[in-house]
Amino acid sequence: MPQLIKTNAHRYLMQSAAQLPITQDWFNTDFWQQQNAVKGTGTGRGDVWFIDSQYGQFVLRRYRRGGLIAKLSKRHFVFSGLHRTRPWQELSLLETMYNQGLPVPQPIAAICHLNKGFYQAELLTATIKGATDLFDLIKQQQNDQLDWKEIGRVIAQFHKAGIFHSDLNCHNIMIDNASKVWLIDFDKCRQRKPDASWMQSNLDRLKRSFDKEATKYPEFTVTDAQWTALLAGYHG
Structure with missing residues (x-):
């Protein structure tokens, strides 16, 4: 299971790659842009940034809603407990698969930002090189x-x-x-x-x-x- 390395009333930071000095700044694109580490962007089930840093190469994905409900809110999800959040569940599943040797990206970390019963979130994984x-x-x-x-x-x-x-x-x-x-x-x-x-x-x-x-x-x-x-x- 992911390690909860920092928590307060409004933020949960979850880490899988314990050897990295991860902070909440790692989920802020401005932080990486200031280091000239953002090497590209993409789309999918969220907004995506490709990071090439001194700590390694990562994919930063911001969770986003799809379908009709996205017209009401693209990034806000109802918070009903940390273990039910999308980043906790995806990070946990990635850890399980990665430890079983399945060909998936290495899980790095995730974060949830809480506000009035809703949350926004980002996920960080390692880049699959040359893919x-x-x-x-x-x-x-x-x-x-x-x-x-x-x-x-x-x-x-x-x-x-x-x-x-x-x-x-x-x-x-x-x-x-x-x-x-x-x-x-x-x-x-x-x-x-x-x-x-x-x-x-x-x-x-x-x-x-x-x-x-x-x-x-x-x-x-x-x-x-x-x-x-x-x-x-x-x-x-």
């Missing part, structure tokens, strides 16, 4: 260079460990320079008893993400043979 998401690789038409069976095998590895990825899509699968496959973004994910129903729903969600991107980008193509290879790797 590109599957979406970009396919969009760059590198399909034939990908090991589709290995992608399926890695997804099966998570499923056998009972890891339910609530948003398995082509943006949350990463492949590094050594062709190692990684999964990222475990917000609202959890560990549960392996079951064919939710496992299949995970695969279906991934297939829908391929189909969705193909309708938006003509250069984005996953062939039937490649999907079949992924399933072959998944089923072993």
